[in-house]
Amino acid sequence: MSFLTAFTMICCLIIMGTCALLTLNVQQIINVLEDENQMVAFVDEALSDEEARAMEKELLAIDNVSEVRFVTREEAMVNFLDRYDDNSLFEDVDSSVFRNRYLIYVEDIVFMEQTQNDLAGVYGVAKINALLKVAKGFVTLRNILGVVALSVFVVLFLISVILMTSTMKAAAHIRATEISIMRMVGATKSFIRWPFVLEGMLIGLFASLCAFLLQWGGYNLLAENISGALSFITVIPFESIIIPVLVAFCAVGVLEGMFGSVGAVKDRPRK
Numbered sequence: 001m002s003f004l005t006a007f008t009m010i011c012c013l014i015i016m017g018t019c020a021l022l023t024l025n026v027q028q029i030i031n032v033l034e035d036e037n038q039m040v041a042f043v044d045e046a047l048s049d050e051e052a053r054a055m056e057k058e059l060l061a062i063d064n065v066s067e068v069r070f071v072t073r074e075e076a077m078v079n080f081l082d083r084y085d086d087n088s089l090f091e092d093v094d095s096s097v098f099r100n101r102y103l104i105y106v107e108d109i110v111f112m113e114q115t116q117n118d119l120a121g122v123y124g125v126a127k128i129n130a131l132l133k134v135a136k137g138f139v140t141l142r143n144i145l146g147v148v149a150l151s152v153f154v155v156l157f158l159i160s161v162i163l164m165t166s167t168m169k170a171a172a173h174i175r176a177t178e179i180s181i182m183r184m185v186g187a188t189k190s191f192i193r194w195p196f197v198l199e200g201m202l203i204g205l206f207a208s209l210c211a212f213l214l215q216w217g218g219y220n221l222l223a224e225n226i227s228g229a230l231s232f233i234t235v236i237p238f239e240s241i242i243i244p245v246l247v248a249f250c251a252v253g254v255l256e257g258m259f260g261s262v263g264a265v266k267d268r269p270r271k
Contacts, residue, residue, distance in 0.1 A: 002199075005167040006207045009256060012156040013211035013249060014218075021219060021245075023149040025236055030138050032234075039104040039116060039130040047124050052100040055124050059102060062122070064115045067105040073098040099126070109135040157256060164200050164260020193262075200261030201254050208253025212246055 041059070043052040052070070059068045071079075076098040106115050112135045116128055182192055216238060223235040238245070 002167060002203055005163045006203050006210075008163050009160045009204065009207035009253065010211045010214070012160045013208055013253060014215055016153050016156050016252070017211065017215045017245070017249065018218075019149050019152045020248075021215075021236075023145050024241075026145055027142065028234070028236060030142055039106070039112070039119070039128055041102040041104055041119055041122075041125050042127040042129075043100040043102070044124050044126040045099060047100075049100065051124065055102070055122065058122055059104065059119065062115065062118045064106050064108060064111045065104060065119075066107045069103040069105075071101045071103060073100055076101060110139050157252070160256040161260045164203070164257055167200075167203075167260070197258060197261040200257035202257070204253035204255070204257025204260075205250060206253075207257075208249040211253070212249040215245070215249070216242070 043055065047055075049072070056068055056070060059065060080098070104115075104119065106112055112130060113132055116130045116132070119125055119128055219238050223238070226235055
């Protein structure tokens with residue numbers, strides 16, 4: 001029963017760890033996309049270059065704005081021409097047809113729509129381009145991943161606790177005679193319970209260490225394959241998160257063993 005419980009806990013911990021690491025990597029990708037998701041605030045053509053540059057402080061003062069970058073008409077024209085391999089069609093285009101503008105970076109895209117409204121109220125801002133649908137898509141994806149990861153963790157944690165409880169109940173039943181003798185000679189409840197709790201915690205610790213080593217090897221193998229096939233995706237190196245992951249595995253394993261043992265010995269058999 002102990003080996004079966006440990007094996008099941010290892011499987012549950014690996015699934016929980018995989019789900020958590022996947023969520024962490026996807027979250028990093030979303031954060032990179034969020035950083036690249038910017039708003040463009042076009043400056044009113046009636047303002048001079050000096051007046052346009054003077055707007056920077058007012059834009060930075062708006063809540064949720066992390067960074068602004070002023071783009072002149074000339075820079076905007078160069079950026080426009082760089083989009084085309086053959087820009088001979090635009091040789092006669094003058095920079096005066098472009099507007100001065102600001103690239104606006106936000107701290108949290110959840111409040112992007114409110115930030116857009118605040119920017120629109122700044123004097124000198126003529127128009128704002130913001131990919132609100134894209135931002136809302138990122139937020140929805142992030143929320144879904146969080147809910148799924150939490151649900152998987154809770155379900156597998158409860159399964160592990162139930163299995164540990166069954167194991168400890170079986171152990172307590174086998175030792176029913178010994179427990180009865182200990183009661184008769186005056187052993188306290190805590191004296192009888194703690195060996196079972198300690199046994200459960202040790203099983204949980206053993207399972208967590210085995211699951212951690214398997215997770216480490218599997219993660220690195222998968223990361224190498226992903227990096228080779230999809231070079232545009234950056235996978236978080238396991239070595240950079242090895243300590244938090246090890247602590248999390250051990251903590252979850254020990255807690256599963258402790259809760260399962262406590263639940264089992266509360267109603268220990270009487271003889």
